[in-house]
Amino acid sequence: MMKMMMISSGGTALQTLRLAPSLCKPPSLQTLTRYRHGLFRGPPLLPSLLRAVSSPALQPSSSGVEDEKVVVVAKPQWKAAIDFKWIRENKDLVAGNIRNRNSSANLDLVLELYEKYLGLQKEVERLRAERNAVANKMKGKLEPSVRQAFVEEGKNLKEALVALEEDLVQLTDRLQQEAQSIPNITHPDVPIGGEESSIVRKMVGCQPEFSFAVRDHLQIGKDLDLFDFDAASEVSGSKFYYLKNEAVLLEMGLINWALSEVTKKGFTPLITPEIVRSSVVEKCGFQPRGQNTQVYSIEGSDQCLIGTAEIPVGGIHMDSILPDSALPLKYVAFSHCFRTEAGAAGAATRGLYRVHQFSKVEMFIFCQPEDSNMYHEELIQIEEDLFTSLGLHFKTLDMATGDLGAPAYRKFDVEAWMPGLGRFGEISSASNCTDYQSRRLGIRFRPSLSDASPANSKKGKGSAAPTQFVHTLNATACAVPRMIVCLLENFQQEDGSVVIPEPLRPFMGGLQVLSPKF
Amino acid sequence: MRSISVFRRWQEVERLRAERNAVANKMKGKLEPSVRQAFVEEGKNLKEALVALEEDLVQLTDRLQQEAQSIPNITHPDVPIGGEESSIVRKMVGCQPEFSFAVRDHLQIGKDLDLFDFDAASEVSGSKFYYLKNEAVLLEMGLINWALSEVTKKGFTPLITPEIVRSSVVEKCGFQPRGQNTQVYSIEGSDQCLIGTAEIPVGGIHMDSILPDSALPLKYVAFSHCFRTEAGAAGAATRGLYRVHQFSKVEMFIFCQPEDSNMYHEELIQIEEDLFTSLGLHFKTLDMATGDLGAPAYRKFDVEAWMPGLGRFGEISSASNCTDYQSRRLGIRFRPSLSDASPANSKKGKGSAAPTQFVHTLNATACAVPRMIVCLLENFQQEDGSVVIPEPLRPFMGGLQVLSPKF
Numbered sequence: 001m002m003k004m005m006m007i008s009s010g011g012t013a014l015q016t017l018r019l020a021p022s023l024c025k026p027p028s029l030q031t032l033t034r035y036r037h038g039l040f041r042g043p044p045l046l047p048s049l050l051r052a053v054s055s056p057a058l059q060p061s062s063s064g065v066e067d068e069k070v071v072v073v074a075k076p077q078w079k080a081a082i083d084f085k086w087i088r089e090n091k092d093l094v095a096g097n098i099r100n101r102n103s104s105a106n107l108d109l110v111l112e113l114y115e116k117y118l119g120l121q122k123e124v125e126r127l128r129a130e131r132n133a134v135a136n137k138m139k140g141k142l143e144p145s146v147r148q149a150f151v152e153e154g155k156n157l158k159e160a161l162v163a164l165e166e167d168l169v170q171l172t173d174r175l176q177q178e179a180q181s182i183p184n185i186t187h188p189d190v191p192i193g194g195e196e197s198s199i200v201r202k203m204v205g206c207q208p209e210f211s212f213a214v215r216d217h218l219q220i221g222k223d224l225d226l227f228d229f230d231a232a233s234e235v236s237g238s239k240f241y242y243l244k245n246e247a248v249l250l251e252m253g254l255i256n257w258a259l260s261e262v263t264k265k266g267f268t269p270l271i272t273p274e275i276v277r278s279s280v281v282e283k284c285g286f287q288p289r290g291q292n293t294q295v296y297s298i299e300g301s302d303q304c305l306i307g308t309a310e311i312p313v314g315g316i317h318m319d320s321i322l323p324d325s326a327l328p329l330k331y332v333a334f335s336h337c338f339r340t341e342a343g344a345a346g347a348a349t350r351g352l353y354r355v356h357q358f359s360k361v362e363m364f365i366f367c368q369p370e371d372s373n374m375y376h377e378e379l380i381q382i383e384e385d386l387f388t389s390l391g392l393h394f395k396t397l398d399m400a401t402g403d404l405g406a407p408a409y410r411k412f413d414v415e416a417w418m419p420g421l422g423r424f425g426e427i428s429s430a431s432n433c434t435d436y437q438s439r440r441l442g443i444r445f446r447p448s449l450s451d452a453s454p455a456n457s458k459k460g461k462g463s464a465a466p467t468q469f470v471h472t473l474n475a476t477a478c479a480v481p482r483m484i485v486c487l488l489e490n491f492q493q494e495d496g497s498v499v500i501p502e503p504l505r506p507f508m509g510g511l512q513v514l515s516p517k518f
Numbered sequence: 519m520r521s522i523s524v525f526r527r528w529q530e531v532e533r534l535r536a537e538r539n540a541v542a543n544k545m546k547g548k549l550e551p552s553v554r555q556a557f558v559e560e561g562k563n564l565k566e567a568l569v570a571l572e573e574d575l576v577q578l579t580d581r582l583q584q585e586a587q588s589i590p591n592i593t594h595p596d597v598p599i600g601g602e603e604s605s606i607v608r609k610m611v612g613c614q615p616e617f618s619f620a621v622r623d624h625l626q627i628g629k630d631l632d633l634f635d636f637d638a639a640s641e642v643s644g645s646k647f648y649y650l651k652n653e654a655v656l657l658e659m660g661l662i663n664w665a666l667s668e669v670t671k672k673g674f675t676p677l678i679t680p681e682i683v684r685s686s687v688v689e690k691c692g693f694q695p696r697g698q699n700t701q702v703y704s705i706e707g708s709d710q711c712l713i714g715t716a717e718i719p720v721g722g723i724h725m726d727s728i729l730p731d732s733a734l735p736l737k738y739v740a741f742s743h744c745f746r747t748e749a750g751a752a753g754a755a756t757r758g759l760y761r762v763h764q765f766s767k768v769e770m771f772i773f774c775q776p777e778d779s780n781m782y783h784e785e786l787i788q789i790e791e792d793l794f795t796s797l798g799l800h801f802k803t804l805d806m807a808t809g810d811l812g813a814p815a816y817r818k819f820d821v822e823a824w825m826p827g828l829g830r831f832g833e834i835s836s837a838s839n840c841t842d843y844q845s846r847r848l849g850i851r852f853r854p855s856l857s858d859a860s861p862a863n864s865k866k867g868k869g870s871a872a873p874t875q876f877v878h879t880l881n882a883t884a885c886a887v888p889r890m891i892v893c894l895l896e897n898f899q900q901e902d903g904s905v906v907i908p909e910p911l912r913p914f915m916g917g918l919q920v921l922s923p924k925f
Binding site (some may be wrong): 125228232234235240241242243244245247248249251252255256259260268269270271272273274275276277280288294295296298299300312315316317318319334335338356363393509 | 599601635638639641642643644647648650651652654655656658659663666667675676677678679680681682683684703704705706707710719723725726741743744763764806829841916
């Protein structure tokens with residue numbers, strides 16, 4: 001049983017439709033022929049498959065390939081509650097945003113399809129009204145020939161209506177598909193440009209000095225018998241690993257510590273599924289089936305492995321209306337994460353820095369729209385406190401427009417100094433996704449009555465205020481392998497041992513130092 | 519019978535090779551052209567026959583392998599013969615707890631204490647998935663940390679393993695990734711699968727290796743998430759946490775010399791019984807009958823714990839001695855030390871290395887988290903809806919002693 005919330009084009013009444021299972025069509029490639037009634041005389045329809053929305057660096061530019069006759073589209077399984085009216089009213093802002101983010105979304109096409117959609121809807125309504133009028137006219141006594149004429153007219157209207165309604169469905173699907181790739185708008189303070197334009201918000205600590213030759217985490221791990229990459233390569237493939245001995249204590253310690261610290265701040269702890277339906281992955285703004293996808297799919301099923309707990313946590317309130325008093329909802333979730341790392345070239349792939357499977361503790365907030373900026377600051381503050389307490393040297397970056405994922409209104413990344421790598425490496429990311437995910441996941445809240453004006457409280461049934469979409473935020477509390485890299489490389493000693501930061505020791509059975517065994 | 523025909527075929531090949539060599543030798547000296555030509559002809563015929571036979575041999579060998587791989591391991595002489603009902607109770611610990619109030623099952627307790635969400639997981643992932651919330655998260659982390667700690671203290675090397683492995687490794691451990699009703703999830707577009715147990719990546723850690731005798735026994739305790747399709751699992755025992763697609767498990771694994779595997783089997787079951795006894799569970803250990811052994815198992819002990827909400831015993835762990843079944847497939851050998859070799863042997867060949875033998879492997883569940891959670895919630899529930907945490911777990915749960923209702 002699926003609950004679909006749809007806003008009618010008038011933007012007023014809400015309808016809850018319960019779709020019977022038979023109406024939930026499986027995803028399929030459909031070939032669209034040129035629409036009937038010559039409605040699309042404009043530029044030829046561009047072939048469009050679902051575009052990458054998760055990795056801005058991978059967004060392809062518009063191919064410009066035009067095919068007049070046949071357009072193959074992947075029919076979306078679900079609908080995002082996109083505010084077309086708002087987009088139309090703010091199209092310059094949206095267009096500029098798309099440019100700044102190097103997005104391949106086609107705003108002109110979306111607006112064109114939207115106009116046609118409105119027109120087609122009107123036409124459908126007009127025909128329905130005519131058909132009702134004819135039906136009414138046939139109620140009284142009539143001459144057989146007159147009746148016959150009405151019957152004919154009724155039949156013609158019905159046929160025309162059926163055809164138009166089909167067109168409307170296809171048009172709605174097409175509109176959805178194009179519109180879904182429009183990225184979120186951007187916070188005004190976000191720097192415009194590529195990676196090099198990101199701004200440093202905060203710098204904590206300084207580079208540690210070593211009186212001996214610095215080892216990287218792989219060397220330290222070898223000396224302390226902490227990892228096995230070679231056996232994992234045989235058993236599983238490259239970028240897999242076993243953790244051994246004290247590294248197991250380190251991983252468990254990091255997870256337990258992060259969960260404990262964030263729970264103390266009022267977050268509800270969760271352990272989540274790691275297999276989810278691919279539609280949920282898409283609704284969070286990732287792309288399970290694109291080229292170079294980061295997402296592993298399960299054979300023979302519509303399920304995928306999660307790349308982050310953000311997905312199952314976002315999904316926990318899918319298709320719901322939350323009471324105002326429940327917000328904010330703050331979760332801290334532990335899960336394993338799986339990423340294909342397809343297309344990840346370059347030097348930063350060594351050892352634990354880039355792996356297919358890892359443990360992560362993730363923070364997630366559902367809140368009222370006016371509070372999301374505040375909670376974004378709260379989340380980055382929590383992260384900075386966690387990393388500071390471990391004694392890491394790091395910087396927090398306000399990521400530039402070219403580096404934001406499609407869902408993010410604003411994104412802060414933390415990069416920590418990794419002596420073995422000889423540079424800063426990303427250890428966490430905190431994004432404010434405003435209503436991008438909630439419009440796709442269907443997560444609303446109902447503002448409380450006390451917020452409603454006296455005028456409102458006289459309206460309709462029980463004066464319920466209309467629902468709004470929540471805002472969602474997510475932030476990494478602890479991505480274990482990169483934290484292990486940081487700890488080993490920063491706190492290594494000349495004799496090959498590694499000092500455990502104080503906050504972790506109670507979560508590691510009191511262990512203070514990882515010592516060499518020989 | 520098939521192996522006999524393979525042997526005969528191989529003998530045939532050897533014979534032809536010998537003939538061909540003989541012909542080649544005969545052609546070395548000076549010969550009359552007609553004689554030489556006759557030999558050349560004979561050589562050619564032999565070569566063609568040989569090529570055909572060698573092809574046959576390859577196909578036969580493959581077929582032999584395929585058929586033979588499904589021959590199950592031999593069985594320990596003390597194992598009862600028969601189906602499930604023939605399994606023998608080796609040990610019974612504790613007794614059924616008495617309740618002065620209506621017993622709740624773990625789902626009800628979980629609902630009252632806000633510990634799980636099956637409904638949301640059903641939307642997000644499908645049936646038999648779940649979120650753990652609030653103190654249930656502490657419970658899972660506590661159980662894992664406690665089990666790892668207890669078993670490490672007993673000299674096992676802790677491991678965290680990959681959960682995606684090549685399907686060939688799954689097969690070599692005795693599972694069947696691609697059969698009908700397979701328990702194994704496969705990754706699309708790849709030869710990889712999700713593990714159903716850490717037994718697989720741990721067994722694989724020494725694939726295709728020769729271990730020094732002095733390294734044995736190798737004892738590992740491994741933590742991983744496990745994924746099972748549970749295809750074909752019908753029946754009443756599927757409610758709530760009892761049968762799920764994803765769960766956390768701490769697994770023990772031993773590589774040892776053949777003569778020691780029975781002893782280590784006893785050691786593993788003893789560790790399990792100590793763990794469960796320390797938590798105050800009521801359980802029985804079963805020596806599983808022949809009809810209930812998996813193909814790799816020479817002998818298998820299952821532990822079933824009393825689950826008041828279910829109203830019966832439910833399996834919480836399994837300890838198998840796989841002798842050399844897995845090691846013959848994974849290619850894991852050891853070289854007995856020279857001091858074991860007789861003086862006669864030590865005079866043989868290159869450096870008197872004793873011939874290698876296959877290790878024996880054993881695996882045993884230290885803690886399968888969801889079923890342990892079922893046991894803890896159902897056995898230690900109080901009338902007011904709270905649940906008492908067994909003492910050994912409390913240090914691993916930040917000192918928490920009781921799960922209390924919030925209203």
